[in-house]
Each structure stands twice: as structure tokens, then as C-alpha cells.
Amino acid sequence: MPTTFTLNGAQQTLDAPPEMPLLWAVRDLAGLTGTKYGCGVGLCGACTVHVDGEAVRACLVTLDEVDGKTVTTIEGLDPEGEHPVQRAWRELNVPQCGFCQAGQIMQAASLIAAKPDITDAEILEGMRGNVCRCGCYQRIVAAVRHAATGI
Amino acid sequence: MLNHLPEHLRPGARDAARQSIIMRVDRRDVLKGALAGFALGLFARPATAFEPYPTGGLEMPRGLVTDPLVFVSIDPDGTVTIVAHRSEMGQGSRTSLPMVLADEMDADWNRVKIVQAPGDEPRYGNQDTDGSRSLRHHVQSMRQMGAAVREMLRRAAAKSWGVEPSAVTVGLHEAQGPGGQRAGFGELAEAAMVEPVPAFEELTFKDEAAFRYIGKGEVQITDLRDITTGAAIYGADVILDGMKTAVIARPPVLGGKVKSYDATETLAVPGVEQVIELAGAEAPVNFLPLGGLAVVATNTWAAEQGREKLKIEWEDGPNAGYESGSYRAAMDAASQAPDNIFREQGDTPAAFAAAAKTFERAYFQTHMAHIPMEPPVAVANVTADACEVWLPVQSPYGAREDLAKDLGIPIENVKVNVTLLGGGFGRKSKWDFAIEAARLSQAVGAPVRVQWSREDDIRHSFMHTTSVERLRVAMDGKGKVTGWHHTSVAPSILSTFAPDSGYQFFIEHGMGHVDAPWDVPNIRCDNAKAMAHARIGWFRSVSNVPRAWAVQSFIAELADELGRDHKEMLLELIGPPRKVDIATAGMPEDFWNYGEPYEEYPIDTGRLAHVVEVAADAAGWGASLPEGEGIGLAVHRSFVTYVAVAARVKVVDRVIRVPEMHFAVDCGFAANPERIRSQMEGSAVMGMTLALHSGITYENGRVQQSNFYDYDVVRSDNFPERVDVHIVPHPFSVHASGIGEPGVPPVAPAIGNAIFAATGQRLRDLPLGTEV
Numbered sequence A: 001m002p003t004t005f006t007l008n009g010a011q012q013t014l015d016a017p018p019e020m021p022l023l024w025a026v027r028d029l030a031g032l033t034g035t036k037y038g039c040g041v042g043l044c045g046a047c048t049v050h051v052d053g054e055a056v057r058a059c060l061v062t063l064d065e066v067d068g069k070t071v072t073t074i075e076g077l078d079p080e081g082e083h084p085v086q087r088a089w090r091e092l093n094v095p096q097c098g099f100c101q102a103g104q105i106m107q108a109a110s111l112i113a114a115k116p117d118i119t120d121a122e123i124l125e126g127m128r129g130n131v132c133r134c135g136c137y138q139r140i141v142a143a144v145r146h147a148a149t150g151i
Numbered sequence B: 001m002l003n004h005l006p007e008h009l010r011p012g013a014r015d016a017a018r019q020s021i022i023m024r025v026d027r028r029d030v031l032k033g034a035l036a037g038f039a040l041g042l043f044a045r046p047a048t049a050f051e052p053y054p055t056g057g058l059e060m061p062r063g064l065v066t067d068p069l070v071f072v073s074i075d076p077d078g079t080v081t082i083v084a085h086r087s088e089m090g091q092g093s094r095t096s097l098p099m100v101l102a103d104e105m106d107a108d109w110n111r112v113k114i115v116q117a118p119g120d121e122p123r124y125g126n127q128d129t130d131g132s133r134s135l136r137h138h139v140q141s142m143r144q145m146g147a148a149v150r151e152m153l154r155r156a157a158a159k160s161w162g163v164e165p166s167a168v169t170v171g172l173h174e175a176q177g178p179g180g181q182r183a184g185f186g187e188l189a190e191a192a193m194v195e196p197v198p199a200f201e202e203l204t205f206k207d208e209a210a211f212r213y214i215g216k217g218e219v220q221i222t223d224l225r226d227i228t229t230g231a232a233i234y235g236a237d238v239i240l241d242g243m244k245t246a247v248i249a250r251p252p253v254l255g256g257k258v259k260s261y262d263a264t265e266t267l268a269v270p271g272v273e274q275v276i277e278l279a280g281a282e283a284p285v286n287f288l289p290l291g292g293l294a295v296v297a298t299n300t301w302a303a304e305q306g307r308e309k310l311k312i313e314w315e316d317g318p319n320a321g322y323e324s325g326s327y328r329a330a331m332d333a334a335s336q337a338p339d340n341i342f343r344e345q346g347d348t349p350a351a352f353a354a355a356a357k358t359f360e361r362a363y364f365q366t367h368m369a370h371i372p373m374e375p376p377v378a379v380a381n382v383t384a385d386a387c388e389v390w391l392p393v394q395s396p397y398g399a400r401e402d403l404a405k406d407l408g409i410p411i412e413n414v415k416v417n418v419t420l421l422g423g424g425f426g427r428k429s430k431w432d433f434a435i436e437a438a439r440l441s442q443a444v445g446a447p448v449r450v451q452w453s454r455e456d457d458i459r460h461s462f463m464h465t466t467s468v469e470r471l472r473v474a475m476d477g478k479g480k481v482t483g484w485h486h487t488s489v490a491p492s493i494l495s496t497f498a499p500d501s502g503y504q505f506f507i508e509h510g511m512g513h514v515d516a517p518w519d520v521p522n523i524r525c526d527n528a529k530a531m532a533h534a535r536i537g538w539f540r541s542v543s544n545v546p547r548a549w550a551v552q553s554f555i556a557e558l559a560d561e562l563g564r565d566h567k568e569m570l571l572e573l574i575g576p577p578r579k580v581d582i583a584t585a586g587m588p589e590d591f592w593n594y595g596e597p598y599e600e601y602p603i604d605t606g607r608l609a610h611v612v613e614v615a616a617d618a619a620g621w622g623a624s625l626p627e628g629e630g631i632g633l634a635v636h637r638s639f640v641t642y643v644a645v646a647a648r649v650k651v652v653d654r655v656i657r658v659p660e661m662h663f664a665v666d667c668g669f670a671a672n673p674e675r676i677r678s679q680m681e682g683s684a685v686m687g688m689t690l691a692l693h694s695g696i697t698y699e700n701g702r703v704q705q706s707n708f709y710d711y712d713v714v715r716s717d718n719f720p721e722r723v724d725v726h727i728v729p730h731p732f733s734v735h736a737s738g739i740g741e742p743g744v745p746p747v748a749p750a751i752g753n754a755i756f757a758a759t760g761q762r763l764r765d766l767p768l769g770t771e772v
Helices: A022-029 A084-091 A101-114 A120-126 A137-149 B034-039 B093-105 B134-161 B185-192 B224-229 B300-308 B324-335 B348-353 B396-407 B432-444 B454-459 B544-562 B566-574 B605-619 B673-692 B747-759
Strands: A002-007 A010-015 A048-051 A054-057 A070-072 B072-074 B080-084 B112-116 B169-171 B174-176 B182-184 B244-249 B257-262 B272-278 B292-297 B311-315 B340-345 B357-365 B377-382 B387-391 B414-418 B448-451 B467-475 B481-489 B522-527 B629-638 B641-652 B655-666 B722-727
Touching: A022 A048, A022 B300, A048 A101, A054 A101, A084 A101, A084 A137, A084 B224, A101 A120, A101 A137, A101 B224, A120 A137, A137 B673, B072 B134, B072 B185, B080 B093, B093 B112, B093 B134, B134 B169, B134 B174, B134 B185, B174 B185, B182 B185, B244 B272, B244 B300, B244 B432, B257 B292, B272 B300, B272 B432, B292 B300, B292 B432, B324 B357, B324 B467, B324 B481, B348 B467, B348 B481, B348 B522, B357 B544, B377 B432, B387 B396, B387 B432, B396 B414, B396 B432, B432 B448, B467 B544, B481 B544, B544 B566, B544 B629, B544 B747, B566 B605, B566 B629, B605 B629, B605 B641, B605 B655, B605 B722, B629 B747, B641 B673, B641 B747, B655 B673, B655 B747, B673 B722, B673 B747
Parallel strands: A002 A070, B080 B112, B244 B448, B387 B414, B481 B522, B655 B722
Antiparallel strands: A002 A010, A048 A054, A048 A070, B072 B080, B169 B174, B174 B182, B244 B292, B257 B311, B272 B292, B340 B522, B357 B467, B377 B387, B377 B448, B467 B481, B629 B641, B641 B655
16 A cells, blocks of 8 residues: 655655555665664664654654655755754764764754753763764764754 | 766776776876885885885785876866775775875865775775774875875976976975966876876875874865765665565574475565575685575565565574583683693793792683674675675675685676775675675576675674683782783684684784783793684674783782782883893794784884873872772783773762773874774773673574664763873874774773772673673
8 A cells, every 4th residue: 555755855655565664665665775774673773764853763663654744864854964963963073984873863853953952961861772883972972962052 | 776876886887086087098007016115125215204114014915006096086177086995884994095195195185086996906905904904004005106196296297387397396286386387286187197107216205294184183084974964875775776685594503504494475475576595605604605595575674574484494503502601611611721832931830830929810701793783785786797796895805706706707707896884893804795695696687685684693793702811920929920821712713714623823812812012021822722603703803802801800900919009010011111022922933913014013012001101191090089980991902003091980870880981092103083083982882882781692502682682782871971082193104003993902901990990899701791
């Protein structure tokens, strides 16, 4: 049964099993590869996207759950790639391998949108679901703070 | 679907460097080996800031290439294209090496484009990106090629202005003549590239004070923008027309086979097209696939669903009895009866017989898996007599050679495109996943992506070895150490490549075992048998992890036993500043110094002691701390780099927290301090993960862990929040050494020693767990 939703601002209809995880629908069917597979069970955050503005793990959301909703992936976070979180990431030269970073950025963007005056403790708690095996956490946390506060 | 791929990754793409103006000029006088010849003293050395020196890079397969026409091209618009021939997995070599070349040629980094080389060692020289070798082996050739291009541009400008080359100066991306003439690199490109490539002795090198990028740490990483916008291409991001996706059910026990199976339900899953049996390799398995059943489908989800519905009966084979608890007990027993001595300095048995006091402890580490964030993945397109693959792989030419052999296709017809690696850590030095994809593509007659799940990755890794390290010292009546005896028992990496003798081999010996730098008259290093029952491979820092864990914990324990300050004890064992004389140290003939000539990269105890002092001072060693807090210290030389770590631990409600870590790093000349710092920050996190979390165990030959819920890592709610990195400054003449790996080994013992300082509890088994 086809599912129709808004993907990065454009209407998207995908004819796929309704129980297919959004992650694989976005990657394999819509061809958007910025959203990464890291664990498939919601424990690493590499596949974080926004559904109606809220950060979710795309490996745990099924296609039928986004029917009629608005999905934003890293490719659609900002048309110019200049979201404050993306800019902060560049200013602090955050990534190493970079694989988890799309998920980290999507999580961070959702956190600071929900709470612009976010505290350090809230950053640490809010980012705990996003694993970085290279260990960029010092810079990730600093970049989230920088994006939120300019500091 | 192909338009999302950068040009060089599209099917059949030619090497991008060949397409621009330099390569259209049909001349190829190759300067291969100039650096080698020079370094061996075949030429007189000019007075320059750059005195070349030999490295192990000359001995690597297909060595070093110093031909700038292979690595650099300039377009008429002035765009300078530099080839990155090493794989990028987060260590930064795709930025740092081209940056060195660009600086030496006076190119404007903002006008530099980086293209990734395919696997082609005859053309680019060695591409095997592991062993912390990229800067160490290639910093000189990058400087040489940059200086050569600058000289060619200068000569071209001189000709066009009718002046002597000596009258032309080269500034940022342009040449300037004596009469105020100016010409940009783009204008000069075509004429410059018909200039003969100057030999090394014709080159002038920049004074180090004139470096624009080298040593500054101000350059952003090459892929930064693409990474932050989702445009960066990793292995799984290559989508080809008509591509199938496959997942594989592999034998749960090493050496196991499919006995029988029923794929009826699998084939009923919409999107599943075929189930194909893959042959497994006989031991030693090398990098060949483990075999099993592949489910080939139109998309990943269908393939996963199909695999879940397979009914397979396995025949487990000879490793079905592998069980971690009993294996550890056997290693521990073996460590008490070592039977293979390979370093014997002085008379250690006599030292122990005459000792006023002896002290002995044993340390343990479980297996670990690398778990790069990007699990193994490969895309292959095999046609009748050709194979093209897209791989996140550390050694693309090694993969190419094995693919040619496995498929029976001439190597000229095999192309290995290198994507970004979503982490490597040694896992992606092994290309079993590439061979899986190629065999399946050949079988189905279409492009195939093989996607490993996280569970596949954890269960079928090339495991970091498990080990027991037993240490004993003999002391005289004054507590001075007179004898050092280190027994290491661990299944060997060599078992993956050759019939298993049960003994570790010279490369493993060289990593924190025979290279013991101590100022102790009698030193014995030995091991005992431990047969492998898992696929053993190298994990970032390799044997240095368990060795540094054991040795650096042991010295702290010894200091405590003797009532001495740990730092003082450590410095006393390191002894006076000297280069360890390996000729009189009872070293084995095959002593391995990370592949480097010993006279160029000796064990320098002065540098070792210095990093201890720097880290200890930075952390406030000796200051009194609140209850439940402690500072721990550890130092280790690996990959010919010296790293000391002082970690501050705070135990809160029994939970081990590491609020602060100080790294002192002596890696010789620091080409890109910013990426050195990022590697140390990452080492702090990976070191804390392996200290507290990482443990792979086996039961009935099967790995017991499978995903982040039972194989967790450090996360943002408990990580080393402050990591200060102190880089010992050196000129270029102090050879650049490794950076990717040497930060990791001292972290776990620094944490362990800090836990002891904070709580009085001495922990000897890695992983320690998250609570005390």
C-alpha cells in the first residue's frame, strides 16, 4: 500500500510494505543516503531524522507511522546547509570519520529547537542516545552549546 | 540514482587526476625512488631545512611514489587537484597529507580540490592505511612533490618572462617576476607541466617558519561540509542501477558450515529474489568470507526479513567448545609455565634467585570487537571479465589483489573505488565483505551491496585477542628492581593467516613486550601456547592495549607495595635519558620497531620520561584531592610515538566518572596539531570504552554479545569531558611518527590507576565495568 508523506519539503509517495522502517525507505527507495544505519534497534542514533519536527530513530519508525506527516532528513535540515548546528559543527571541526554526524546534528537541532536556553546537563542527557565511536563527544557537546548560545 | 555520487565514484570513472590538464600532457618521466635514493645517501645533501631520512615506508609493498605528476594537477582556472591515496576513516590523512603538499607548493588551500585514489599501488605507492603510518611514511614525499611542482611553476614563469628562474619568486598561488610580472598557477599550469620534474637535489624547501598550513592546525577537514549536509559518500551510500541488496547468515562458530536449510518462507518475502550458499574458507581463513547463506533482495528490509525466516541447521566444527571462562583459566595456567623465551637480557633467573623481594601480578583482557559506526558494507559489480567495487576499506590494493584471485579475473580488470570509511579501527583492513559482494554479484549477474548488520559486525568480527599478561620483578634489599619478567599469553593474529602454532609472533612481541625500555639489568620476555578458536585480527593499537594495561598497572601496584610515589617509581624504571641499545639488550633477531629503522626511531627514554612529567604536571600530580577522587598516570611508546596520560577519576555513587584527562604526546614533528588533538580526544573516549565496557565473550563457540545493549560504549552522559592535549614541539628534523593509535594504550591503565587512587580498589581485568 503506498504511503504518502512530505520528505524534505516535497510530497513523496512510496509503494512499500507499511512495516518497512523509515530508515530503509528513505535510503533504499527515496535514495537519500545521508541518514545512516548504525544498529537497527534505536541504540546508536545514526539514523536520527525529524518527524513533524521531533527527532526520532528512523530504524524504529515504520513507513505507515509517517503517513501524512512531515519527514526531514539531514539533506533537508536547511536548504543551504547553513543551519546553526551545521555551522557550529564546522566552526569547531567536530567530525572525525563523520558517519554518525548526520544523526548527531539532527538530534542537536531538535534539542535546541525545543529548548533554546538548553543547559549543559540537558545537552549531555539529550545527546546520550547518539553514539560516536571515534569519540568526538567533547566537540559535539561544545558545538551544541555553541549553536544554542553562540558561546 | 548515480547523480548523487561524486564524479570519481561513478561506475567506470577514470582517476580524476588523469582528466585535467597535467595529465593531458603526454609525458611520464617517473621519479620513483628519488627520495629512496637520496635517503640512502646516493646524493650529496643540500643545505636545506629538509634533511631526508629513511623510513619503513621504503620497505612497504610498492613503497613510496614521489612523482608529482601522479599526485598533482592544475586546471587553467587555477584549481589544484591533489590525490589522496590513503583511506580516510577519521584520522584526517585525507586532509593532512594534501595540506602538506599544498603548503610546500605554495598553493592556496581554498583553491585545492582533493580526489580519492582508487586502489592502485603500482601508481601511487603503498596505500595500506593502518599501523599509524600515513604521516610517518608520506610526509616527506608530500613535501618533495609540493616543492617539485613549485619549482616547475617557477621555471615556466621564468621562461615566459625571459628571465632566470632565480629571479622568480613563488608566492601564494602565483609567481612573481623581477619587473613586477605576476602569473597565477592556472596560467602557468600547461607550461609548467612540460618542465622536467626536478630531482630532489634541485629542490629548495620552505623554511619551517614560512609554513602557511603545516604545523598550524587551522585547516578544516576536507569533507567537513559534505559530512554536515549528508552529502559525504560512505560504503553503503553507493547506489547503482539495478543493484540488489544482500544480507548473509554466517556460521555462528568459526569454521562452521551449513548442514541443511529451508528457504521456503524466505523466498515468499516480497522483494526477496534468491538465496545463495556461499562457501566458507578452511583455516587459516585469511580475509576470505566465512560462508553461509546470502539472501538477495531488492532492498535491505526485504533481505533482513528474508534472513530472519531462514531455517538453517549448522555444523559447528572444531571450535564449538570455545568458552571464555575456561579459556581464561587455561591462559592463566599457561602463563605460569612459559616455554618460549625471546628476549633475554642478563641473567633473570639468577636475579630472582638472589632477590631480597619479588612481586608478581597477572592482568587480563577479554576479546573486543571494533564496531566502527559504519558496519562492514561493500558494493560490487562483476561482469564477465571485470569487477568494479566500492569499498570503505583501509587497504584497497590488498582488496584488489584478493578480488582478482578469488574471481579469476586479471587484476587490470578489477577496480577498487575507495569511499569514506565510517570508522575503521583495523576492521576495514580486512576485506572479507568485499569478496562476499563480488561473489554474489558474479552469481546473480547484477550489482550487489552486501550490508552487514550490527549483530553481524559484533558476532563475526576479526576479534582483538584475549590475553593474560603476567609480570614479575626481582628487587634487591633497597627495593631497587634487578629483574623484570613479562610473560604474555594470547591467541595470535598469525593464526588467521598461517597454521596456528599457538605462539604470538614478532610483530605482537614488538608491541609493549620485548621493547620494554626499563633501566633494569636483567629482563626476560617470553610466552606460552594459546590456540586460537576465533578469527583474531588487529584492533586499533593491537597488542599494545593489553600490554600497556598490564605493565602500567603493575608499576603503579609495585610503587604502592613499596610505599613509593608512582611517578617517581615510573621515572626510576625509565632511568636516565638514553637511546636503548638494542644490541646489548638481549633482543630477538626479529625485533620489530613498527617497521622503522631503529637508528632513525630508537627507544628514547628521555622522550618517554618527558611526556610523563608533562602529563603529570598538567593534571596537578601530587595535589590533595577530595574523597572519592584520584589521579592515575600511565605512559606507553607505540607506533614510535610517546604518549603519557594522566586521568582524573571521580567515583559518584559507585559509578566511575572521568572528568578530566591530560595527554602529553611526543610524535616528532606535528604536521597537523588539530588532528593530533582530535585523535587524542577520540583515544580518550575509545580508551575509556575499552576500560569500562568492551567485552566479547564466547560460549559454545558463539559470541555472546550482539548490539549496543550488551556491547555498549562511552556515551555523552559519562565521557571524558575535558581532554587537554599537550604536544611536545619539535622541528621537522625530529621525525614525524604515528598518531592514529598511540593515544589509546595508556588510557585504560591511567583510569585503572586513578580508580585505585580514588578508592583503594585495584582492578586487573579489562573491561573493569562501569561501577566499583
